[in-house]
Amino acid sequence: MSLLCIVIKNHKKIDKFSITESGVLPLQRTSSYTESQGNETNVKEENSRWIKIISDGYSFSYIKNCLQKSSVYRRKVLEYYSKISPNSPNTNWKIIVNLIEPQQHILDFKWAKIIDTMVVERRELDDSFSWMSTLGGAYSALGDYIPNYALIAGRISVRQLELALRLGDTPVVIRCCLYYALSLIQQSKLCAARQIIHTQFVKAKQLPINDTKLLNICKGIWSRLQYEWGLKKKKRKEMQVIV
Numbered sequence: 001m002s003l004l005c006i007v008i009k010n011h012k013k014i015d016k017f018s019i020t021e022s023g024v025l026p027l028q029r030t031s032s033y034t035e036s037q038g039n040e041t042n043v044k045e046e047n048s049r050w051i052k053i054i055s056d057g058y059s060f061s062y063i064k065n066c067l068q069k070s071s072v073y074r075r076k077v078l079e080y081y082s083k084i085s086p087n088s089p090n091t092n093w094k095i096i097v098n099l100i101e102p103q104q105h106i107l108d109f110k111w112a113k114i115i116d117t118m119v120v121e122r123r124e125l126d127d128s129f130s131w132m133s134t135l136g137g138a139y140s141a142l143g144d145y146i147p148n149y150a151l152i153a154g155r156i157s158v159r160q161l162e163l164a165l166r167l168g169d170t171p172v173v174i175r176c177c178l179y180y181a182l183s184l185i186q187q188s189k190l191c192a193a194r195q196i197i198h199t200q201f202v203k204a205k206q207l208p209i210n211d212t213k214l215l216n217i218c219k220g221i222w223s224r225l226q227y228e229w230g231l232k233k234k235k236r237k238e239m240q241v242i243v
Contacts, residue, residue, distance in 0.1 A: 001091050002018060002020070002093070003018065003019040003020075003077070003078065003081060003093050003095060004016075004017075004018055004027075004093065004094045004095065004096065005019060005094075005095045005097060006019070006095070006161055007097045007099060008096065008097065008098050008099065009057075009098075010101040013071060014099075016028065017064075018072075019067060019077065019078065019184070020078075021071070021074060021075060021076060021078065022036050022062070023067045024067050024074075029120075033153060037133070048091070048092045048093075048094065048199035049085065049091055049092075049094070049095075050094040050095070050096060051095055051096070052096045052098065053096065053097045053098070054095060054097075054098050055094060055098075055099065055100070056099065056100055056101065056102035056103075057099050057102065058102055058106060059102075060097055060099060065148050073094065073127060074218060076237065080094050080130055086212060089110045092195070093238065107161065117153040122167070123164060125163050125167055126167075128163060129160060129163050129164070129167070129172075132156055132160045132163070133160070135156055136156035136157060136160065138181060139156060140153040140179070140182060140183065140186070143183060144186060147186070147187060150186035151183070151188050153179075153182075153183045153186070154178050154180055154183030154184065154187070157177075157180035157183060158176075158180040159174055160176045160179070160182060161173060161177065161180065162175040164176050170188070170203075170207065171204075171207065171211055171214055172185070174200045174203055174204050174214060175214060177196055177200045178196070178197065178200055178201075178217055178218060178221055180196065181193040181196040181200070181221055181225075182221050182224065183196050184196070185224055185225055185228055188228070188232070190228060190229055190232065193221075193225055195220060197221055197222050197225060199218075199220070200218060201215070201218040204218055
């Protein structure tokens with residue numbers, strides 16, 4: 001015995017699935033459906049019966065959720081349809097569910113309040129991040145000439161990193177770490193910067209979507225690191241010559 005469930009709303013087939021003991025199996029659905037089509041199909045198929053159920057979307061969603069999550073409930077449903085067709089144990093049942101508008105829509109005010117809080121928080125975080133990006137870029141540009149500004153740019157990058165972690169945006173997190181590495185280069189902390197750049201470059205390459213711009217930022221800051229390292233070695237040689 002098999003159970004095939006077809007869900008219809010406004011004469012359109014919106015869902016189709018098969019109910020078995022192992023679970024609910026989704027099936028391909030077509031765009032439209034008429035009751036006459038269902039009758040013709042059932043006439044042609046042997047050992048086939050169909051039943052029509054009228055339900056609102058809320059009630060049916062509860063039923064389908066139970067079918068998906070509860071093996072006991074699925075077994076009871078299958079046993080019920082076996083009992084109402086004792087003479088034909090191999091009967092193929094088609095359940096036509098016609099969805100109607102509920103008498104009263106359910107408004108989840110608690111969840112709506114949570115979503116509203118999350119949206120406002122995200123908006124404020126995005127706004128703060130934009131301001132910090134502008135401010136951090138300015139301090140970073142001045143950090144090439146004034147060491148104290150490079151230190152401030154690094155602090156701004158750390159604050160940006162905290163916001164990026166709250167936003168849950170991995171590419172932005174990587175970018176903030178790279179900006180912090182740039183501030184370390186300006187402070188002549190080359191070894192620490194090297195470790196950060198290498199780590200973030202590996203993470204950038206492992207992203208599901210190839211972010212060419214982010215990879216180029218890694219390469220650009222790495223080139224800056226190599227340049228500063230070259231200058232440092234050159235100064236050492238000059239000092240050795242003087243000594």
